[in-house]
Amino acid sequence: MENQIFQLQYAIDTFYFLVCGALVMWMAAGFAMLEAGLVRSKNTTEILTKNVALFAIACTMYLVSGYAIMYDGGWLLNGIEAFSMDEVLAASAENGFEGDSVYSGASDFFFQVVFVATAMSIVSGAVAERMKLWSFLVFAVVLTGFIYPMEGAWTWGGAEVFGLYNLGDLGFSDFAGSGIVHMAGAAAALAGVLLLGARKGKYGPNGEIYAIPGANLPLATLGTFILWMGWFGFNGGSVLKLGDAANAHSVAMVFLNTNAAAAGGAVAALITGRILFGKADLTMLLNGALAGLVAITAEPSTPTALQATLFGALGGILVVFSIITLDKLKIDDPVGAISVHGVVGLLGLLLVPVTNDGSSFSGQLIGAATIFGWVFATSFAVWFALKLITGIRVTEEEEQQGVDLAECGMEAYPEFMSK
Amino acid sequence: MKLVTAVIKPFKLDAVRDALAEAGVSGITVSEVKGFGRQKGHTELYRGAEYVVDFLPKTMLQIAVDDSQVDAVLEAIGTAAQSGKIGDGKIFVANLEQAIRIRTGETGAEAI
Numbered sequence: 001m002e003n004q005i006f007q008l009q010y011a012i013d014t015f016y017f018l019v020c021g022a023l024v025m026w027m028a029a030g031f032a033m034l035e036a037g038l039v040r041s042k043n044t045t046e047i048l049t050k051n052v053a054l055f056a057i058a059c060t061m062y063l064v065s066g067y068a069i070m071y072d073g074g075w076l077l078n079g080i081e082a083f084s085m086d087e088v089l090a091a092s093a094e095n096g097f098e099g100d101s102v103y104s105g106a107s108d109f110f111f112q113v114v115f116v117a118t119a120m121s122i123v124s125g126a127v128a129e130r131m132k133l134w135s136f137l138v139f140a141v142v143l144t145g146f147i148y149p150m151e152g153a154w155t156w157g158g159a160e161v162f163g164l165y166n167l168g169d170l171g172f173s174d175f176a177g178s179g180i181v182h183m184a185g186a187a188a189a190l191a192g193v194l195l196l197g198a199r200k201g202k203y204g205p206n207g208e209i210y211a212i213p214g215a216n217l218p219l220a221t222l223g224t225f226i227l228w229m230g231w232f233g234f235n236g237g238s239v240l241k242l243g244d245a246a247n248a249h250s251v252a253m254v255f256l257n258t259n260a261a262a263a264g265g266a267v268a269a270l271i272t273g274r275i276l277f278g279k280a281d282l283t284m285l286l287n288g289a290l291a292g293l294v295a296i297t298a299e300p301s302t303p304t305a306l307q308a309t310l311f312g313a314l315g316g317i318l319v320v321f322s323i324i325t326l327d328k329l330k331i332d333d334p335v336g337a338i339s340v341h342g343v344v345g346l347l348g349l350l351l352v353p354v355t356n357d358g359s360s361f362s363g364q365l366i367g368a369a370t371i372f373g374w375v376f377a378t379s380f381a382v383w384f385a386l387k388l389i390t391g392i393r394v395t396e397e398e399e400q401q402g403v404d405l406a407e408c409g410m411e412a413y414p415e416f417m418s419k
Numbered sequence: 420m421k422l423v424t425a426v427i428k429p430f431k432l433d434a435v436r437d438a439l440a441e442a443g444v445s446g447i448t449v450s451e452v453k454g455f456g457r458q459k460g461h462t463e464l465y466r467g468a469e470y471v472v473d474f475l476p477k478t479m480l481q482i483a484v485d486d487s488q489v490d491a492v493l494e495a496i497g498t499a500a501q502s503g504k505i506g507d508g509k510i511f512v513a514n515l516e517q518a519i520r521i522r523t524g525e526t527g528a529e530a531i
Contacts, residue, residue: 409463
């Protein structure tokens with residue numbers, strides 16, 4: 001009878017990982033729709049191609065080398081299919097109800113791999129409408145197979161940073177990845193954008209900033225809601241366990257706080273936009289909800305519901321100002337990815353010590369600097385090499401014509417067909 | 420009065436608009452069109468099947484112009500819309516019999 005309970009605990013924790021992993025996978029659809037909605041129609045097919053392809057590349061590269069680098073697993077997931085009932089029962093008996101997780105290794109990989117894809121997809125929005133597709137995909141191979149797993153190893157993996165220091169010992173804490181996933185993705189994006197340059201016609205010679213409106217706001221909105229829902233898996237799954245009462249309650253608090261933060265961010269961004277621009281800006285509202293989600297991601301379990309709402313609101317206000325500031329600095333980010341994930345990702349890290357005594361501001365700052373420094377430097381090197389070897393930007397004529405035709409030979413909204 | 424119709428490359432619209440404003444033109448009508456002249460179309464690929472799209476996106480402007488302004492307008496459009504590459508477009512000038520401002524009922528040169 002006891003053994004049956006142990007098996008159930010294993011089953012619940014495994015199932016929980018799988019369902020949360022599936023929810024995070026659903027975020028890939030969210031990113032694809034959000035980005036497709038915020039670019040021009042002539043660039044829609046290409047960004048969709050990027051989103052699907054990068055997801056597939058992330059899954060494959062993390063399988064090949066990423067998981068091995070990050071968690072000391074087997075290369076090419078060697079050994080992941082192993083299953084021993086005796087070991088499962090023993091582990092569950094010892095740890096299963098004391099707070100440790102006991103689950104299938106395959107479910108752990110499944111949950112982890114979708115996070116890698118999330119980090120990589122942050123880059124695609126920032127470089128939209130002017131980057132060469134294949135250069136982007138080559139970068140994806142390196143980020144998901146090496147760059148992200150390295151900083152993941154130093155954080156969730158618990159390894160020392162090049163043998164010098166251990167972030168966990170220094171008080172660094174990032175529950176679901178405000179820094180490890182979101183700020184990292186934004187760092188890679190920033191490196192790319194700096195080398196890529198702004199879209200033609202975005203900035204004027206005397207500091208003017210021209211709007212380049214997205215082609216499909218319904219898609220952008222759908223994408224945001226999909227991301228919001230998927231985030232329950234992102235943060236909820238990061239509790240890493242469901243199979244005992246204390247953790248089940250923790251999961252519930254995480255879902256609650258995640259939702260509250262998104263709501264706070266959305267309202268705050270809407271009001272901030274109204275005050276600054278005089279109108280309700282849908283795109284700021286959408287970015288605000290996402291900013292709220294990023295802000296709570298580093299610590300969604302310890303805040304109270306009110307604190308979570310306020311943290312989200314802080315993210316929502318910050319993201320609006322960040323987007324405006326980046327444009328003033330002529331850093332062209334068509335979807336606001338660097339602001340939502342990078343700037344607010346840092347905020348998320350710094351909010352952790354407010355409600356979590358196990359972390360410290362110094363630990364958070366050292367961790368943030370480590371992650372940002374590593375990802376930005378290595379990404380910059382890869383983008384730079386790509387720029388030298390094959391180039392990373394399409395030609396001016398291709399940019400005018402639209403990358404859909406140049407890179408994909410296929411329009412997203414073909415009209416005026418004679419058939 | 421003349422009706423000047425110009426078919427230009429879409430990204431030249433801002434430059435042409437500015438040049439027309441400088442030439443003293445106060446109103447234009449713009450539409451998104453597709454077309455071709457000597458500029459060839461392009462080939463698209465859909466699930467392995469190639470097809471040719473002859474029609475390229477262009478922008479069409481229509482401007483009602485007083486006879487005295489025609490030359491200035493043609494000069495403004497011709498210069499601003501030029502990229503030197505094939506597909507720059509064409510300008511047509513037709514006689515305009517009558518023009519009426521709907522709000523006030525003015526006709527003729529006062530309506531332009």
